[in-house]
Amino acid sequence: MSQDKNPEESPIKPWGGRFTEPTDAFVERFTASVDFDQRMYHQDINGSIAHATMLAKVGVLTDDEKQQIIDGLEDIRAEIAAGKFEWSVTLEDVHMNIEAALTARIGITGKKLHTGRSRNDQVATDIRLYLRDEIDVIAKELTRLQEGLLLVAEREADTIMPGFTHLQTAQPVTFGHHLLAWFEMLQRDYTRLMDCRQRANQSPLGAAALAGTTYPIDRAYTAELLGFDKPTANSLDSVSDRDFAIEFCAFASILMTHLSRASEELVLWTSAQFNFIELPDRFCTGSSIMPQKKNPDVPELVRGKSGRVNGHLICMLTLMKSQPLAYNKDNQEDKEPLFDALDTVRDCLRAFADMIPAITSKKDSMYEAAKRGFSTATDLADYLVRKGIAFRDSHEIVGKSVAYGIEVGKDLSDMSLEELQQFSSEITADVFDVLTLEGSVAARDHIGGTAPNQVRKAAATAKTLLAER
Ligand code: ARG
Numbered sequence: 001m002s003q004d005k006n007p008e009e010s011p012i013k014p015w016g017g018r019f020t021e022p023t024d025a026f027v028e029r030f031t032a033s034v035d036f037d038q039r040m041y042h043q044d045i046n047g048s049i050a051h052a053t054m055l056a057k058v059g060v061l062t063d064d065e066k067q068q069i070i071d072g073l074e075d076i077r078a079e080i081a082a083g084k085f086e087w088s089v090t091l092e093d094v095h096m097n098i099e100a101a102l103t104a105r106i107g108i109t110g111k112k113l114h115t116g117r118s119r120n121d122q123v124a125t126d127i128r129l130y131l132r133d134e135i136d137v138i139a140k141e142l143t144r145l146q147e148g149l150l151l152v153a154e155r156e157a158d159t160i161m162p163g164f165t166h167l168q169t170a171q172p173v174t175f176g177h178h179l180l181a182w183f184e185m186l187q188r189d190y191t192r193l194m195d196c197r198q199r200a201n202q203s204p205l206g207a208a209a210l211a212g213t214t215y216p217i218d219r220a221y222t223a224e225l226l227g228f229d230k231p232t233a234n235s236l237d238s239v240s241d242r243d244f245a246i247e248f249c250a251f252a253s254i255l256m257t258h259l260s261r262a263s264e265e266l267v268l269w270t271s272a273q274f275n276f277i278e279l280p281d282r283f284c285t286g287s288s289i290m291p292q293k294k295n296p297d298v299p300e301l302v303r304g305k306s307g308r309v310n311g312h313l314i315c316m317l318t319l320m321k322s323q324p325l326a327y328n329k330d331n332q333e334d335k336e337p338l339f340d341a342l343d344t345v346r347d348c349l350r351a352f353a354d355m356i357p358a359i360t361s362k363k364d365s366m367y368e369a370a371k372r373g374f375s376t377a378t379d380l381a382d383y384l385v386r387k388g389i390a391f392r393d394s395h396e397i398v399g400k401s402v403a404y405g406i407e408v409g410k411d412l413s414d415m416s417l418e419e420l421q422q423f424s425s426e427i428t429a430d431v432f433d434v435l436t437l438e439g440s441v442a443a444r445d446h447i448g449g450t451a452p453n454q455v456r457k458a459a460a461t462a463k464t465l466l467a468e469r
Helices: 025-031 034-057 063-081 094-112 119-155 175-200 219-225 235-240 243-270 297-320 329-358 363-372 377-386 391-408 417-421 431-435 437-443 452-467
Strands: 160-165 168-174
Touching (some): 034 119, 034 219, 063 094, 094 119, 119 235, 119 329, 160 363, 160 437, 175 243, 363 437, 377 391, 377 437
C-alpha cells in the first residue's frame, strides 16, 4: 500500500509493502516501543542528520536534498520539544514516527533518508548516543558527590567515632576517614563508568540491517559527526551488541550497592540509639501519627532503589543470553531497564550529592560511643608488645583488663595505673598516651591509616584526582 492510495487511514507502515492485511490492533500496541523510546528523539534526529550529511558527501543525496532533510528534522525536533508532536503507536517507534513526520513535511525527499540504513543500526546508534549523554550527566553528579565527601572529610578529619567490625565497636577512627572510605568506593565506580563510556562510544551506524550496505557510505565520517571515537568493526555484532547497556547496569548495580551501604550507615547514625549525625530537615519526612518522628527517608529510599537496579542488570543479562546473531526483536526490551537504571542512578546521586555536605556530626556523642566499647584495647596490646611481651600474651592480658572493666563499669582509659598494673607489671604511666582515643587514632599514621594527619593528606590527593577529570 502506498500512502497515496489510502490518504484517510491512520499512518501506513513504512514496511507495509508485502502485507495483505493490517496489523492486529493489540499486536500493534504489543510490539510498539514509541511510548518509551521517544525519549531518544534528539539522538534519533542527530543520527539522521549525520547519516544524511554523509549520504550527500558520498553523492547519494544532493546537497539540496540533504538540506531539506536537515531543515525538516530540525522543525520536528522543535515540535517535539514544544510538546506538540503527535506520537503514533501505529508507527511503532521513535524512528518511524520521525521519518513519517519528515515525509509528511517535505514529501518524497523524506523517503530518501533511510537509504543505506536500517532501524537496526539506527536504534543501536541512538541508544549508544543516549547512554553516552546520560553517562556524562551521571559522571558530573558522581563527581559532585565525591567533592561533597571530601569537603566533609576535611571538616571532620579530627572527629573521633567508633570504627566497627561485626557492628561491634572495634577501634576508634576519625569520621573523616570513614567518609573517605565512601569516596574510594565511588572512585572505583567512576573509573568503571568511564570504562563503560569508552566501549559505548563507538558508531554502529552503517551496519544497516546486519550485513552492511551496497552504497559507498563513509562510516568514519558519520562516527566523527556524532562524536563517536570510531566505527564498530563488524556489522553483525554492531546491530546485536548490547554489552554497553549490560556494562552500564553492572556499574549501576555496584554503585547502588555502595550507596545502599552508605545509606544504611546514615540511617543507623541518625537513630536515637547511635545519635552520631543530624540530617537537615529538608532531607527527612515526618510521621502522620507519631509527632516526634523525623525519618531519614532519602537514604532509606536510595537503599531500597538498589533493588530495582540489580533487577535491571539481571534483566539485561537474561535478555541477551542465547540470542542468535544478529538483531532480534528481543532487543527492544533493552530500553526500559536501561532507562530506569539511568534515571534511578542519576536521581540517587543527586539526592546524595545535595545531602552529604549538609550532614552535621554530633561529635560528643560519637566520642562517647567510641569510649564505651573498649576501642583502645588493641592499642594497649600493642603497647605491651613494645614493652617486650609477645602479642598473643599481651592479647590475653588485655582481655583480662577488659573483663575487669566490664565488671566495674570503667573504660581502660578511666582505670588508675594501679588497677591496670594488676594485669601486667610492664604497664607504666606512659600507658595513658596510648589509651586515649586521640592517641589511638594519631598512632595509625601511615598511608591509608585513620590518623587526622593522613585523612588530610588523603583528601588532598583525592582532590587532585577530581581536578584531573
Ligand atoms: N523499536 C525497535 C527496537 O527498539 C527498533 C528496531 C526495530 N527493527 C526491526 N527490524 N524490527 O529495537
